[in-house]
Amino acid sequence: MSDVRHVLVLPDRDAAEEVAEALGERFGVTEEPQLVRDALAGEDDAEDAQWLVVVEDPEARVDGAALDAFVADWDGWREEAD
Numbered sequence: 001m002s003d004v005r006h007v008l009v010l011p012d013r014d015a016a017e018e019v020a021e022a023l024g025e026r027f028g029v030t031e032e033p034q035l036v037r038d039a040l041a042g043e044d045d046a047e048d049a050q051w052l053v054v055v056e057d058p059e060a061r062v063d064g065a066a067l068d069a070f071v072a073d074w075d076g077w078r079e080e081a082d
């Protein structure tokens with residue numbers, strides 16, 4: 001069994017916070033997701049930052065396709081993480 005980490009990319013902080021809050025209800029995520037501000041390359045303006053929601057999934061219980069559909073509701077997407 002290998003540790004799995006899902007990285008969800010959201011357009012703004014509000015969306016990231018909503019996704020982080022909803023993850024527990026929707027997917028039974030027990031660990032608090034980590035929110036990370038990801039400034040776009042070459043951009044200094046805070047408005048040009050994406051937000052990442054990092055979800056630790058040590059038992060690989062969360063279905064990636066279901067996460068894709070879930071995060072799309074907030075105009076986000078999931079990236080593969082090592």
